[in-house]
Amino acid sequence: MKKREIQSKLVYYGPGRGGKTTNVLHLFKTMSRQVCGKMVTIDTRGDRTLFFDFLPLSIGKIMNLNIRIQVYTVPGQVLYNDTRKLVLRGVDGVVFVADSRRGKIEENIESLENLKENMAEYGLTLQTTPFVIQYNKRDLEDIHTVEELDRALNSVKAPTVEASALTGEGVFPTLKKLAGMVLENLNQRQASSAMRPRMLAKEPVAAGVREEAPAAPPAPRRVVRAAAEPPAVVKEQVATGVKPVERRAPRVAPRRESVSRRAAPPPKAQAKRPAGGNRALLYIVVTLVVLGGAAAALYYTGVLGRLLG
Amino acid sequence: MSDSKCIMLIDREGYMVTKTGHTEDFDMQAISALVAGSYAATREMARLLGEEEFSVLFHQGKRDSIQLTLVGDRTILATVFDERTTIGMVRLYAKEASQKLDKLFEDISQREDDGSEHIGADFAKTAKDQMDAVFCD
Structure with missing residues (x-):
């Protein structure tokens, strides 16, 4: 049986201590368990993100397609640039969480430039990828005005949302805006791909779709997953590796067998x-x-x- | 064949493509994201060491272990197994499965799109309505 699914990857980007994890944490705490899966964070002892935070969201069915959104954050600290680059792989939409406090504008600009550079490595630009800027920490007193922030950060005229991740204000509108843009972008990409499918078929990032769904559209990146239940042949191949556990008698051999001994089948x-x-x-x-x-x-x-x- | 607990096919962006075996106890989405992250990090490590990439990764636990095998250059075959089998068996069959899957994916990528899986034109509008329902404060 075929299972049709759209999966998209949204990344929260921005300077360190800007509130990216707080945004995702608010989503996790307030959304219903049916929508929101388990949150995974890989952080240091001081609560600074080390690798990424991850939150899967299941939006439900739209036109017989299951919609899943994976929300990631990147580590904001400057030295973790390699990690940030890795998280951006295959991204469908980006939220830039800017710190509105005075004195943070340089850090914001630096992080935004870094985002552009890292996206360019995957052949993406802020103009062509769904992109939303969130002006965070609006609940604090010594902050820049929205106009000042716009002048400094929003040269691409992206939609902006004022927020306070700590209180939860603006968190949902940000995600809603971006998710809407991603799905719209998907629609547009598909429409244009109908005219040039062959060219796009060679697109390197278009990963999963063709692998699992031979007849899936080539344009939206890995988006329509038409067969989560594996196609007949895949199932046969994968099944060779697994047996239901019940069918097996437990082994008497000691558990702590050394790896070298176990290595020889x-x-x-x-x-x-x-x-x-x-x-x-x-x-x-x-x-x-x-x-x-x-x-x-x-x-x-x-x-x-x-x-x- | 290898007596593993479960097998997942995960793409390198962190999406689970398919799974088989006993997976009820695991949060598959989180595992997929972490496997992809781990693989990406290991690849960078390999590059720093002058290798192109490490095609097999193995994490051993007290009870369960996981082996990750690269399939082609876009997917990862993750095998979770316990003491009822050996890493040698898992490695043997994972390698074989990986080669077959790679060939299969290669064949699929050659096929032409017949348009049957295209989403409808008014998809975005319906999606927006759904978003309003889900993301209300």
């Missing part, structure tokens, strides 16, 4: 279904061992000496 099992190359190798090894054993036995019993004269 039992020859009997290997002989059951080895690959073509392995089988030939196995035969050669077995033949050599048998010949060697026979020669040794003959030598020790003195038979070999007599035979050789």
